Amino acid sequence: MSAQDSFEEISILKEIAELLNEGTDTNTVLSCVLNQLLQVTGLQTGWIFLIDEHGKHRLVADEALPPALASNQKRRMCNGTCWCINKYNNQQLNKATNIIECKRIEDALNEKAGETCGLTHHATVPLRAGQERFGILNVGAPHKTHFEKNELALLEAVAYQIGTALKRIKLTQREQDTALVAERNRLARDLHDSVNQLLFSLSLTARAGVEMTNSADVIQTFTYIQDMAQEALGEMRALIWQLRPAGLENGLVSALRSYAEMLGLSIHTTVTGAATIPGKVEEALWRIGQEALANCKKHSQTTEVTLHFQASEAEVKMTIKDTGCGFHYEEDREIPSLGLRNMKTRTDSLNGTFLLKSKPGSGTEIEIHIPF
Structure with a gap:
């Protein structure tokens, strides 16, 4: 050369x-x-x-x-x-x-x-x-x-x-992923220690106000404030859960079960197989599961949900199904909501497959396959 x-x-x-x-x-x-x-x-x-x-x-x-x-x-x-x-x-x-x-x-x-x-x-x-x-x-x-x-x-x-x-x-x-998890944990702690406590104090103050007056108008005002504070507390707890699920360390299924119960859903879970799931896959399934359960709460008009989780050495499969009102959906059409599209995007990012099944009166089923 x-x-x-x-x-x-x-x-x-x-x-x-x-x-x-x-x-x-x-x-x-x-x-x-x-x-x-x-x-x-x-x-x-x-x-x-x-x-x-x-x-x-x-x-x-x-x-x-x-x-x-x-x-x-x-x-x-x-x-x-x-x-x-x-x-x-x-x-x-x-x-x-x-x-x-x-x-x-x-x-x-x-x-x-x-x-x-x-x-x-x-x-x-x-x-x-x-x-x-x-x-x-x-x-x-x-x-x-x-x-x-x-x-x-x-x-x-x-x-x-x-x-x-x-x-x-x-x-x-x-x-970057490790730093993101750490930042989520910090933000969740800050919300719990500050905003969450302030809302709780506001609720207690409103309750005390109701007991300290005989005026119907004042009682109505304090009751309204208390109800709003309780609703904000519920939203704040859900947000903290999304940032840092207390219980994910005990397993994904346990965390999703607790999250469903917090939303007021009655959830039946089954687990088959056993495998160590990579952290990125577990994080994606947690976010997808949260979105699916939140949709059940908001749209299904039922509180009955089933969760099936199947793991092997090569892949994991998660299915979340409700028995609610359902909606009209065909596989060749665009996914109708932002939440559902986010679930598919998370799945696709890990080379997985996302299946959505729903019919009016027959409930909705989300099925996720992710290889690892």
């Missing part, structure tokens, strides 16, 4: 390192890095899959995909499997590989799915930091069927930089 080539490679690595060090959002960082890598190497096409511990891949960045791969909202890239993912999952992909024929392109050609623009092969590089693996980087160019050793070495160096950045982002997110 010439001195000029070495200088160019160092410059490329420096530019990419600067991009990786600046970003905190995974998708944005990977899109920028892929674009920069293709520009400086003269390659034209690339994509990045992140792959979870269960072997499920997710397309997080792509650049200049040919129409055969980009059509139908990149369905061919997002679904199914391929040789590079299989090799990765079978622990057979440990370094930059030259060269893998692309099964996705081959299938597109066989199905006459559109133009491939001369792209037939790609190099594949695993993304990792130490023993921790994150996914794969694929790059190619029209009619290119071979990568030189120096090209593979550069791709491997870039892939290692990406893996290190992904680990940093992951650790940063974990720190």
Whole structure:
């Protein structure tokens, strides 16, 4: 390798390192890095899959995909499997590989799915930091069927930089999540020690006012103040529960049962299976369960609710069902309320599935599946 080539490679690595060090959002960082890598190497096409511990891949960045791969909202890239993912999952992909024929392109050609623009092969590089693996980087160019050793070495160096950045982002997110929980706990304590106590004092004062007068108008006023204070106390307790559920340390189901009882609901719970649930999944299920129970209280016109919780080593399933009035809903229509959409968003963020079933007069059922 010439001195000029070495200088160019160092410059490329420096530019990419600067991009990786600046970003905190995974998708944005990977899109920028892929674009920069293709520009400086003269390659034209690339994509990045992140792959979870269960072997499920997710397309997080792509650049200049040919129409055969980009059509139908990149369905061919997002679904199914391929040789590079299989090799990765079978622990057979440990370094930059030259060269893998692309099964996705081959299938597109066989199905006459559109133009491939001369792209037939790609190099594949695993993304990792130490023993921790994150996914794969694929790059190619029209009619290119071979990568030189120096090209593979550069791709491997870039892939290692990406893996290190992904680990940093992951650790940063974990720190932020821990700080968020701590802040919620602090806010819950402050609300309990200040506003909650003031409302309780106001309620006692109003009650004393009722007992100290014989005037009907004054009694009515104090009674109204007392009722409003009690209602505000109930709202405050619910808010404190949302911020820091007293009892979540005893288990998610126990916390949801207590929350339902606080709302005045009669809840029947069943639990099957046993597994250690990751904190992020437990937090999401807690928020989803809160929203579902609050909806039962506000809209179902019943106090009867059932909660079924099923856990295994690979996933958790939670079902909350009421026997209330229900509403008209079809699966192919948009979810009707903000609360329900928030439940789905939380589920989707953890690669889970959200199912909503409801009919007028037949109650409402929420079913959540989350893998981990």
